[in-house]
Amino acid sequence: MGDAQRSARADEADGDERGVVETLERALPGRVLRRAADTSDYSHDRSHHPWAPAVAVVRATSTDDVATAVRVCRAAGVPVIARGTGTGLEGGANARPGEVDPITGTVPPRANVVIIDLQEMNRILRIDPDSADATVEAGVRRSGLNPVLAREGLQFVAGPGVDASLGGMAATRASGTNAVKYGTMAENVRGLTVVMADGTVVRTGGRARKSSAGYDLTHLFIGSEGTLGIITELTLKLTPIPEARSLTVLSFRSVEAAARVVQRSLQAGADLARAELLDTVQIAALNAYSHTDFRETSTLFIELSGETRSLVGQGERLDAIAESEGMLERRSIAPDDQERVWQVRHDALPAAQALRPDAYTWSTDVCVPIAHLAQCITETQADIEASGLVAPIAGHVGDGNFHLAFVLAKGDDAERHRAAALYRRMIRRALSVGGTCTGEHGIGEGKMSDLIDEHPSGVPVMRAIKRALDPEGMLNPGKMVDSRGE
Incomplete structure (x- = not known):
């Protein structure tokens, strides 16, 4: 193909994109962004997965706006992606970059997709x-x-x-x-x-x-x-809203001991409202990032909630279990300080990122049966140590869900390959004990192959549902299941 033909092909694609944008602008005046500088902020989530600016963003204010945008895009054959706040971690809201054109050898500068932003639908x-x-x-x-x-x-x-x-x-x-x-x-x-x-x-x-x-x-x-x-x-x-809440921070020598405390507490019938585990690397990162002074070892944040009189007995049972597992320190958090401490826990990912400010994070999660939690976290920690990577662990251990955040140097392929190998071991380990490849991050584009490994007989059913409800592949293409796959 000559330069003139390549140029004609590019002009044709640009014309199609301009057409759908102009139709959207007529149907939803004042609600459409079209410049790449404006659409970029809406075209990706917090993940490390690739993205490209969408051809347009529709800032919807009602169900009718969304329906109108979908009908316009369907008529033009342009897919749509719904976006909330963009806080996902598996590329689920990413506008995917185009494939290399087999004829021209180029990659389109914009993703051929329209983002429907729902943030203004806030009533x-x-x-x-x-x-x-x-x-x-x-x-x-x-x-x-x-x-x-x-x-x-x-x-x-x-x-x-x-x-x-x-x-x-x-x-x-x-x-x-x-x-x-x-x-x-x-x-x-x-x-x-x-x-x-x-x-x-x-x-x-x-x-x-x-x-x-x-x-x-x-x-x-x-x-x-x-x-x-x-x-x-x-x-x-x-x-x-419960009558009372108590928050206790407990320190242990190992994540194994901390995880066993949660497992035994649940087996004893404790009414845990929240049970969060942070390993030594993560708690050190939080101390530096949030200016706290927690003991830098494996740590549990445990909240009990309910009637005031019930919390005393539950707290005593929890303390007894913790002491039998070698608790190093117990810190009760005053009621007025509990929300601040929970915000510290919620800062785990930015705190991990701050360990290497010029790096990027790849955050992932698995969820396993409670009986296998201590084993899976301990073996994952051993993998991290052997790999030489920076990868703090935090988890909602009350339901067997834990997260790992790789903090990787940009452009370092060796680190990325070591992280990928460790990630695969983590997924295989979770699946081998009856767990899942994701407890809450979702599949997006990052865990599609893991979903097949977990549900080899279920994915064809999922693809059939996708084809039945979205036969043209208009909604969030290339995510979760590939409806074109067999």
Whole structure:
């Protein structure tokens, strides 16, 4: 192909992109961004996975806006990606860079995709204290919702440490520190409004506490990462704010001992509200980043919640178990200081990054049965030490979920290959004991092969569902499952 033909091909592609953008601008005036400098901030999440600027961003303010954008893009054959706050860690909201053109040998400067940004869909539509439920738009965040709910003595409990949007949390089946007591998003959402691949609007579930009416469409979309439909509204289960909370920081010689404390506490019937483990490297990183003075060894943050009179007995049982496992130090956190200490825990990833400011982080997670937690963390720690890598560990150990954050030098292929090998061992170890390749980060584009390893007979079913609901591959293409695969 000559230069003139290459130029004509590029002009044709540019024309297609301009066409869909101009149509969007007419349909949604004032809601469309088109310059690469403006779309770049919306075209990726917090992960290390590659991305490119989208051809446009639609800043939606309603379900109707989302449906309109989807219909316009479908007519033009341009895929869409729904985006909340961009806090994901597996590239689930990334606009993927184009493939090398086999004829021209070039890579397109823009990703042929439109981002639908949901952050401005941030209205709390309804709160019913008597039924303990609420309906919100997808862009609402826990940080905005819970102060309003607190006036009624209620709270919404599910959510990661980052201030993610509730729509994004449902799309990724997020959980977080409270999951050990209250469950994940899957257990705390009763119904959804979803825009489908053809722009139609579907409402799933409802406000009833249980239902046997047909397929469970609500939970089909929860965790689907925007590949089956775009969540625009959610009906949420609410819970009462507990009468009292106690937070204790416990130090141990090893992660194995710390993990056993959690396992034994759960076996003894302890009502743990949160149980977080941080290894020596992670606690040292937090001390430096957050200016704290925790003992730099394997550490548990354990919260109990409930009636005041019940916490005393539970705390005594927890202390007895901790002492029998060689507890080095116990620190009770005053009520007024508890939220600050939890914020320190939530700063784990930026604290890890700060260990090597010029590096980048690759954060991943697995989840295993509680009985295998101590073994899996201990063996992962041994792998890290043997590799020479910087990779702090933190985990929601009350439900068997732990995270590892590789902190890697940019451009260092040797480090990246060592990290990839360690990562594969971590995944294989989790699967070998009946665990999962991800407890809460999701699949995105980073764990697609791991999903096949975990569910070799299930992935074809997932692909069939994807093809049935999105036959043209319009929604978040190239994520979770490849609908073109066999």
